[in-house]
Amino acid sequence: MHCQPDHKHQVYIWSKNNHSCLICDEPAESADCVCNVCETELPWLMEHCEVCALPLPMEGLTCGQCQKKPPAFKQVIAPWTYGFPVDTLITRFKHQSRWPLGHMLARLLGRHLQHRFDNAELTRPDCLLPVPMARKRLRERGFNQAQMLARWLSERLDLPHNEQVLLRPHETVAQQALDAKTRQRNLLTAFTLAPGAQVQGRHFALVDDVLTTGATAHSLARLLMDAGACQVDVYCLARTPKPGA
Template sequence: MHCQPEYKHQVYIWLKNNQTCLICDEASESGDCVCNVCETELPWLMDQCTVCALPLPMDGLICGQCQKFPPAFKHVVAPWTYSFPVDTLISRFKHQARWPLGHMLARLLGQHLHHRFDEAELSRPDCLLPVPMARKRLRERGFNQAQMLARWLSERLDIPVDEHLVLRPHETVAQHTLDAKTRKRNLLTAFALAPGAQVQGRHFALVDDVLTTGTTAHSLARLLMDAGAQQVDVYCLARTPKPGA
């Protein structure tokens, strides 16, 4: 079926002379299907923690949480804060299977990463790893949005993706329903490496849609670092601000 994630071709028709912005439905000359006005007005993440990308009043700082409990990952790259309209676009991509929206956001994330690589602000990873989804939730949704984002990024960045190196063998309660402390306990045994996984000395980038507390990313990064990884970064579409900010 052409609605399955394994389908290799375009999931929508690309009209050369009549492209419209996927956000405002107005005409767009951009190949990313977003007009210049909407792209400019997206909630771009500016001043942030240099480790976890938490929005901060000033740039170049490390947030208190990362100072007190340094995460296992080195950098988080997220172009936007999780606010309107990015939060709505991600939700429609995940929960309504609006793949063109996810594809558009992945292309813009890829552009953002290309710029960071070219400016030598960020080192290129050896491999992209999508955050695995619990089997029950995968059956309910029908696809893993992190897996799709990783595939699109892999094509744009020319970096290989490994969808089977990290496994999620145990069912866990959905993270968004838990507080930060319970999230950590929930993920203690959630992830595992595939048998024979090649990790030693490699630089990985975890791919997900949104980073909230960073607990999932930390758990996966700790698993990889303990197995001998050289470095683990996190690439995501959006970063949530601190509650109450």
């Protein structure tokens, strides 16, 4: 019995065809769909806070906020600052459903993380957890960009991901319009763990697109740490600089 229909036409194999850079539309040298020139000119995050990845003028420093009030997560890993063209690519991915742009950025983030795993700069987590989205926002947008990033990273890094551990049962005001203190108050009861979630003694990495104040990541990390997690890291595409910097 044949399970596949006969097909005599040429089959398109994505990984074996020439690719164009999704930024400049010139030929790309790899399947990551970004040319060497555009990749080099991305706003790579250089000197930054060892904890929250806030851009700083020197290496090996911890920012004043993290010294004064250490967050519940151990470290933030982000390849770029939230500047052109990464900011535009993320916006088009999130708000215009340009999924190939998000996939390209996820592949580059995955390569960045794998390099650090290979060089023993980072410990591989037990599981990737996407930052959950409220139901109303999910209905409006149609997808959770953090969920998609976690799936792509899971495949690239051969790491499990779980979309059911963290829940966001309560609607909250959009974080973008709030200052840091208001964001923290806004998130006090926004998240919860799924009943029966296996957290004790495990190392998790939260996945999101952009880290701004870190309030969301701190709230989720606090929830996991209080439930017995041994470590929580944050993987995101970009870190915003300090306002006015």
